[in-house]
Amino acid sequence: xxxxxxxxxRAAVEGHEILKGVNLTINPGEVHSIMGPNGSGKSxxxxxxxxxxxxxxxxxxxxxxxxxxxxxxxxxxxxxxVFLAFQYPVEIPGIGNAYFLRSAINAIRKYRGEDEMDAMxxxxxxxxxxxLLEMDEKLMNRSVNEGFSGGEKKRNEIxxxxxxxxxxxxxxxxxxxxxxxxxxxxxxxxxxxxGPERSMLVITHxxxxxxxxxxxxVHVLVDGQIARSGGPELARELEETGYGWAEPATQQALPA
Amino acid sequence: xxxxxxxxIRGLTEQDYQxxxxxxxxxxxxxxxxxxxxxxLISARKGEPDFMLEWRLRALRHWLSLEREKGEPRWANxxxxxxxxxxITYYSAPKNRPVIDSLENVDPEILRTYEKxxxxxxxxxxxxxxxxxxxxxxxSVATTFKAKLAEIGIIFCSFSEAVQKHPDLxxxxxxxxxxxxxxxxxxxxxxxxxxxxxxxxxxxxxxxxELSTYFRINAAExxxxxxxxxxxDEGSYVSYLEGCTAPIRxxxxxxxxxxxxxxxxxxxxxxxxxxxxxxxxxxGRGGIYNFVTKRxxxxxxxxxxxxxQVETGSAITWKYxxxxxxxxxxxxxxxxxxxxxxxxxxxTGTKMIHIGRNTRSTIVSKGISAGYGQNTYRxxxxxxxxxxxxxxxxxxDSLLIGDRCGAHTFPYIDxxxxxxxxxHEASTSRIGENQLFYLRQRGLxxxxxxxxxxxxxxKTVFRELPMEFAVEAQKxxxxxxxxxxx
Numbered sequence: 001x002x003x004x005x006x007x008x009x010r011a012a013v014e015g016h017e018i019l020k021g022v023n024l025t026i027n028p029g030e031v032h033s034i035m036g037p038n039g040s041g042k043s044x045x046x047x048x049x050x051x052x053x054x055x056x057x058x059x060x061x062x063x064x065x066x067x068x069x070x071x072x073x074x075x076x077x078x079x080x081x082v083f084l085a086f087q088y089p090v091e092i093p094g095i096g097n098a099y100f101l102r103s104a105i106n107a108i109r110k111y112r113g114e115d116e117m118d119a120m121x122x123x124x125x126x127x128x129x130x131x132l133l134e135m136d137e138k139l140m141n142r143s144v145n146e147g148f149s150g151g152e153k154k155r156n157e158i159x160x161x162x163x164x165x166x167x168x169x170x171x172x173x174x175x176x177x178x179x180x181x182x183x184x185x186x187x188x189x190x191x192x193x194x195g196p197e198r199s200m201l202v203i204t205h206x207x208x209x210x211x212x213x214x215x216x217x218v219h220v221l222v223d224g225q226i227a228r229s230g231g232p233e234l235a236r237e238l239e240e241t242g243y244g245w246a247e248p249a250t251q252q253a254l255p256a
Numbered sequence: 257x258x259x260x261x262x263x264x265i266r267g268l269t270e271q272d273y274q275x276x277x278x279x280x281x282x283x284x285x286x287x288x289x290x291x292x293x294x295x296x297l298i299s300a301r302k303g304e305p306d307f308m309l310e311w312r313l314r315a316l317r318h319w320l321s322l323e324r325e326k327g328e329p330r331w332a333n334x335x336x337x338x339x340x341x342x343x344i345t346y347y348s349a350p351k352n353r354p355v356i357d358s359l360e361n362v363d364p365e366i367l368r369t370y371e372k373x374x375x376x377x378x379x380x381x382x383x384x385x386x387x388x389x390x391x392x393x394x395x396s397v398a399t400t401f402k403a404k405l406a407e408i409g410i411i412f413c414s415f416s417e418a419v420q421k422h423p424d425l426x427x428x429x430x431x432x433x434x435x436x437x438x439x440x441x442x443x444x445x446x447x448x449x450x451x452x453x454x455x456x457x458x459x460x461x462x463x464x465x466e467l468s469t470y471f472r473i474n475a476a477e478x479x480x481x482x483x484x485x486x487x488x489d490e491g492s493y494v495s496y497l498e499g500c501t502a503p504i505r506x507x508x509x510x511x512x513x514x515x516x517x518x519x520x521x522x523x524x525x526x527x528x529x530x531x532x533x534x535x536x537x538x539x540g541r542g543g544i545y546n547f548v549t550k551r552x553x554x555x556x557x558x559x560x561x562x563x564x565q566v567e568t569g570s571a572i573t574w575k576y577x578x579x580x581x582x583x584x585x586x587x588x589x590x591x592x593x594x595x596x597x598x599x600x601x602x603x604t605g606t607k608m609i610h611i612g613r614n615t616r617s618t619i620v621s622k623g624i625s626a627g628y629g630q631n632t633y634r635x636x637x638x639x640x641x642x643x644x645x646x647x648x649x650x651x652x653d654s655l656l657i658g659d660r661c662g663a664h665t666f667p668y669i670d671x672x673x674x675x676x677x678x679x680h681e682a683s684t685s686r687i688g689e690n691q692l693f694y695l696r697q698r699g700l701x702x703x704x705x706x707x708x709x710x711x712x713x714x715k716t717v718f719r720e721l722p723m724e725f726a727v728e729a730q731k732x733x734x735x736x737x738x739x740x741x742x
Contacts, residue, residue, distance in 0.1 A: 050697050054689065074696035083697075090694035094712025103708070104698035111699065143712065160698065 002027045003065060003199045004049075004168060010059035010224075011041075011048050017058065018044045020224035026168070029196040033210055034203045035235060036221035037243040042203045043087060045221070046172040049201070050084040051077045065167065079111035081167030085157035085174050092144035097156070098126060100144045101163050108164065129162040133189045151182040158189040169193070170201045175209035187212030207239035286347040292316060295447050298347045302416050302450070307427055315436035315446030322440050329440055332603040333632040333664055334572050336545065344510060346448040346481070405465070409458040410494075412467055415483055418454035425456055429487055433516040433553045433580065441512040441547040441574075445481045449514070452482035457492040457523075466722050468497040484515040488523035490556065495526040497725055509534075511570075513548045521556030521583065526564070528721055530729050533569035538627075540599030543571025550577035551607070554586030554615075562589040563606070564720040566729040571600060576634065578607030581615035581643075588617040591717040593729070596629030596661070605635035605666075610643040610676070619650040622714050625661035632664040639676040647677045654684040655713050657706070 004026040011019040018041045026032050036042050048055050049062070051074040062069040069077060092100065106116045130137055133155045145153050154174055161169055171190070175183055190213050194200070202213055210218070210232065218234040219226045222243075228234065286297050295316050299309040323341070405412050411422060418426050436446035453469045469484070488494050498515075511533065517525050527550075536543025546569075552561035563577040579588025590606035608617035623631040637648045654663035663684055671678065687709050695705035711718075718726050 050693075052693050052697075074693060075699055075701055078697050078699040086694065086697075090688075090690050092691060092695070092709065092712055094715035095708055100698075100708075103700065103704070107699040107701070107704065164698070 001066060002063075004069075004201075005063040006060070007062070008060040009045075009048070009062060010057070011044055012056045012058050013044065013054065018055075018224055019048070021060070022221070022224070022226060024219065024226065026199045026201065028167075028199055029194075030217065031194065031200040031202060031213065031215045032217045032219065033213075033215035033235065034201060034219050034221050035205070035207070035238060038205065040221045041224045042205075042221055043172055046084060046087075046170050046201070046203055049077075049168075049170055050074060050082060075107070076111075079108045083161050083164055083166030083169045085154075085161055085169065085171045087172040087174075087176065089145050089148075089153040089157055091146045093146055095144050097140040097142065097144050098122075101126070101160060104160070104164060125163065129159055132162060132192060133159050134185050135159060150177040151179065154178055154186055155182065155189070158186055162189060162193060165193075165198075167197065168199050168201070170203070172203050173205065174202075175204055175206060183209065184212060207235045210235045286345065288345050289342045290316075290344070290346060290448065294346055298448060298450060301347065302419070304419055305423055307423070308419055311431065311436070312447050315443050316448075318436055319440070319443035319447055322443060327440075332574050332634070333630070333666075334574060334601045334603050336572055336601075339510060339545070341444075347450050405463070408461055408464075410461060410463055411454065411456040413454055415449075415452040415454050415485065418485070422454070422456070425487065426454070426485070429485060429516070429518055431516075433518060433551050434514050434549050438549060442514055442549045445483060445512050445514045445549070449481040449483040452484045452513070453486075454484070455486040455494060455496065457488045457494045459489045460491045461489075462492065463494040466495050466497055468499070480509070480511045480513070482513050484513070486515075486517045486525060486527070488517075488519045488525045488559075490521045490523060492520075493524045495722060496528070497722060498527070498529045499532070499725075509544050511544050511546050511548065513550075515548070515550040515577075517552030517561055519552065519554050519556060519559035519561050519583075519586075522558045523556060524560045524562075525552060526562045527552070527577075528725055529563075529565040529567075530721075530725055531565065531567045531569055531573075534571075535569050535598065535600050536571040538598045540571065543600075544569065546570035546573045546575060548575040550575065551580065552578070552588070553580045554583050554588060554612075556586070557583040557612075558585045559583050560587040560589070562587075562591075562720070564589075564591040564717065565593070565604075566717070566721070566725075567592070567594040567602060567604060570602075573600075573602040573604050575604045576607055576636075578609065578636075579617065580609045580611065581617065581646075582611045583615075584612040585614045586612055587615070589720075590617075590619045590621070591720045592620070593622045593624070593714045593717045594631055594633075595624040595626070596631045597626040599628050601630045601632075603632040603634055605633045607636040608638070608648060610637075610639045610646040610648070612643060614645040615643055616647045617649075619648070619652070620716055621650075621652045622717055623652075623654045623663055624657065624710060624713070625654065625663050626657040628660050630662045630664070632666065634666045634668075636668040636670070637678065638670040639673050639678075641672045643673050644675050646673065646675070648679065650678075650680045650682075651716075652680070652682040653713070655710065656684065656686045657710075 002025045006022055006024040009019050009022040010017065022045060034042050034045065044055060048057060051072055057070055064082065065080065072080065102117065102122050109116060127137065135155055139152065145156060148156060157174065174186060178186060202209065202215060204210065214232055218230055218232060220228040220238065286294055292313065295312050296309065299312055402412055431446065434442050436443045455467060457463050486494065486496060517527060519525050531546065533544035533546055534542065554561055561579050565577065567573050573594065577590060581588050588608050592604065594602045594604050596602045605621060606619055608619065610617065617637065619635060621633050623633055625631040631654065633652050635650065637650065639646045650667065652665055652667065656663060665682060667680060669678060687706060691709055692702060692705050695708060696702060700708065718729060721729055
């Protein structure tokens, strides 16, 4: 059974249709990449999958793990194993990172009917993942994302992903604003989490990230629809040709 | 914000008042109304010495003249119907008046009330290191650990008892920080106050317990007018906790208290309040009018007074705990969380009066508005001519939940010495949809997400509270305590 099955998904923001019939199937363990020009709907797809209610779903369906994802609230989707690494991580003043992470882990455990994780079990796991992402433990005494650099925020997203162990990880432009060293660290963190039980949807504008996180499949989203699909070689092709072929003038010529 | 989030926020901010039980006990009351006869009656019931009666009568005359000429102060950003001061009962005491030294003699109904409130009166709480002076309506019913404290010279008793047993101390300090001429409600309190707490910490003594008073208004149509006086003698230290609740009643009840703190050379006083008076119902019916004057005087050099308050109750809060920084190098602090929801109104803040040299003050105010709540910060920082090298830091933050509430800020700064250094930071924020979505995407419910954001917002103030109170404060705000991980 596939983990995620998106069928003819349509979504709008403030009455403006952005996704115009997206079809995509992801099987357990697969890493898919969504590429596309600005404004094509990449981030909207990520937000709809994470169930942000400022996006209105106007048609289609999404089956996640055999369940109707569109009926879930954001926290239910999260507890069912959907994780979104934010393009712009949010600051929560006054709440320490470690406390926040443990609260999240325990909210998910509670949902699944499991016992709470205590500090003794939490700390070793936490330290291990900090090491993986080369993050300073001192940083974790600060409030969530407060005073973090752009790169630290992105690494913090992957740290959270490593701690929460999702079934479906959606990375929304995690590479934006990262220098090459930070990009490598983030990619190493992501690759360490690849496995048969975890699927990933890597959203990016640039091919660069895909040199380090090599996807099984690449899809090109243009004007709210998947225009092309292929293997990793498609990303390299796009690097050379750019998205010029997908400009509105030539769009009509594309197969539906 | 989506309607679902909105509904959850409403649910969270509209939780019913859980402390609204009424205790059936016999009361000894004086007739309604306020005049010289009533003041004499109160003073006589309490068996007071002449100097107290004289002081009360002077206060009453002053109050009557104020009432005749100007009435209540009207400058605060609050709205309420006129109060009929002749329709209030100014003295109500439990009839089975207990012997104040022994817990066994306290009316069991009262003890059960305190149990419901979770007040640490019982012996087991001794381990928690809390000594309690409990004020039920107007009379202090039990003072614990008094003997233990007396061994090291600390006096901790009801105000009435202090008037009887330590009249010289009372006479020396009463009204020296908040004179009865200070304001309308301070004059009213001075005339009719019926009890309160008294603390004296002798030279060089560090009080080993957190001293605590728990106030509760029980009787209908009763005002509560308590008065607290704390004196920290040279080089001493004391931490004092005050908590308040009241039963649900349709009519408004008046609470006009006065608190005076005096810190002599090198002494420190830490005063913490968790105020949860009945706030009225969702439409704004009933609830306590909390018109309180609290002030500390750093009379000696290097002395320090610190106010921490968490205000979640009362229909109306009008209160400005302040510090007079008279001694050189003295320090005043004010940390405040004020929450208003439904129809609650709060006009609260502080006054820092810098008189001595190198005096420092810190103000951290966190206002949270939800429902139709109106939250006003009003603060005065005054640097007098002689206060060379004075410093003030003020941080004033407002958090809005929903779109029907209001936050207002009125900072007054009056500097008369050019060496003063003043810092003022202010912010107003709303719980953002992006913050909520971020937390929910990590698995937290909307309710937990709101709690977490509010808790984080208040953290710099909660950190100042003694541990036991911090827990209660967070319970009151419906948030959970940050763990000790990391």
